[in-house]
Amino acid sequence: MCLIILAIDQHPDYPVIMLSNRDEFYYRPAAPMHWWTDQDILAGQDIQAGGTWLAIGKNKQMAAVTNYRDLQRNDPNAPSRGQIPVDFVNNATDTPSFITAHREIWSGMNGFNALFYDGQTFYWYSNISDEAVKLTPGIYGISNAQLDTPWPKVLAGKQRLQAAIQNNDLTPELLVAIMADTHPYDEERLPDTGVGLEMERMLSPICIVSPVYGSRVTTIITRNTQGVLNVLEKDILNGSSRTFTF
Numbered sequence: 001m002c003l004i005i006l007a008i009d010q011h012p013d014y015p016v017i018m019l020s021n022r023d024e025f026y027y028r029p030a031a032p033m034h035w036w037t038d039q040d041i042l043a044g045q046d047i048q049a050g051g052t053w054l055a056i057g058k059n060k061q062m063a064a065v066t067n068y069r070d071l072q073r074n075d076p077n078a079p080s081r082g083q084i085p086v087d088f089v090n091n092a093t094d095t096p097s098f099i100t101a102h103r104e105i106w107s108g109m110n111g112f113n114a115l116f117y118d119g120q121t122f123y124w125y126s127n128i129s130d131e132a133v134k135l136t137p138g139i140y141g142i143s144n145a146q147l148d149t150p151w152p153k154v155l156a157g158k159q160r161l162q163a164a165i166q167n168n169d170l171t172p173e174l175l176v177a178i179m180a181d182t183h184p185y186d187e188e189r190l191p192d193t194g195v196g197l198e199m200e201r202m203l204s205p206i207c208i209v210s211p212v213y214g215s216r217v218t219t220i221i222t223r224n225t226q227g228v229l230n231v232l233e234k235d236i237l238n239g240s241s242r243t244f245t246f
Contacts, residue, residue: 002066002144003206004115005157008122009137011165016223019161020064021179021215022053023208033233033242041089042231042244044217051082054219057089060119060229062221068111068128069144069193081112088116095123099132113142145191152185153206172220172232179218181206207236
């Protein structure tokens with residue numbers, strides 16, 4: 001998963017609104033979101049490594065990861081980051097303690113951002129800065145850099161979600177449309193992450209499209225004031241979708 005836009009306590013009826021896109025190579029096999037038969041986890045699954053990019057537990061706890069883009073520090077033999085959401089929703093009762101217990105293991109992984117939700121409170125953590133932040137009410141964006149790094153797609157996603165909240169238009173169609181924008185950004189607005197200008201531009205849209213790599217799944221999660229969690233996953237490549245309510 002490579003873009004998350006999160007609103008905490010910004011709408012009177014929906015204290016949690018989360019929009020996300022998973023970006024990955026098209027050849028990498030994955031299963032769509034489903035309840036795992038051997039664990040109480042609602043998640044898609046990376047068939048190659050066995051983990052996931054976004055997991056929801058039976059008690060409505062959630063965890064998600066995005067990669068930190070730094071090709072100079074990428075180890076192809078490092079452990080998969082997809083185990084992080086699985087471990088959290090299976091085992092975490094106290095997020096700060098969970099982070100502390102796993103810091104050493106995570107230091108050996110390639111760079112990542114992790115978003116943790118225990119059903120009440122969100123935390124962001126990155127093994128790049130080794131920093132854990134408790135998130136207060138607001139709108140946040142996470143892509144392939146640190147929390148709220150002002151990449152164009154992060155700023156655009158936050159602004160569009162804020163507008164949807166202000167207009168009280170939170171239909172699934174609109175929220176999915178926010179994450180479906182394939183517009184690339186101009187050179188002067190792009191970050192320099194070491195991949196070259198052509199690839200920076202290809203990776204710049206909210207929804208990435210290229211011959212071999214791109215945004216594959218959009219996930220929309222809302223939690224209302226009654227505690228009901230609504231989850232929509234849309235497969236960008238084939239247009240299929242799945243919904244879950246609990």
